[in-house]
Amino acid sequence: MNTLSNANLVKPEQDEKTPDASQPEAPAPNFAGTSVPRHLARGAVGFGLIAGAIALVPLVGPAALLAAPPALIAFRGCPTCWMVGLAQTVSRSRLERRCVDGVCTIAKADGRRPNAEEARLDGP
Helix, strand or coil: CCCCCHHHCCCCCCCCCCCCCCCCCCCCCCCCCCCHHHHHHHHHHHHHHHHHHHHCHHHHCHHHHHHHHHHHHHHCCCHHHHHHHHHHHHHHCCEEEEEECCEEEEEECCCCCCCHHHHHHHCC
16 A cells, blocks of 8 residues: 655755855865975974884883874874875975966976965965
8 A cells, every 4th residue: 555645745945055066165275384394304203202102101101192292283283184294295396276267277386485475375
């Protein structure tokens, strides 16, 4: 026996939460550093603190793990974020994204450093 009747079926309306093509996308996260040597130095400090925290546990005890939070500060997040930032930092000096009239392309960087306005628009 069919308990559903055609009179009770209602076509669902279009969901208002669907993205509209006219709305711009949110900017991608930027993990890049200011320079490759500075980014590598932050990584050396971060990995050194984590290795030291783990290696010193048998000698100092759980108090050695207090070196882990400064490592996360050096990484500006997690080690994976640091590695993504390293890739972005290296590619930033070689490639850059240019958007003109809504069309974005990737081209070789022209070698100049961005001015303050461009740096503010790129993010931290």
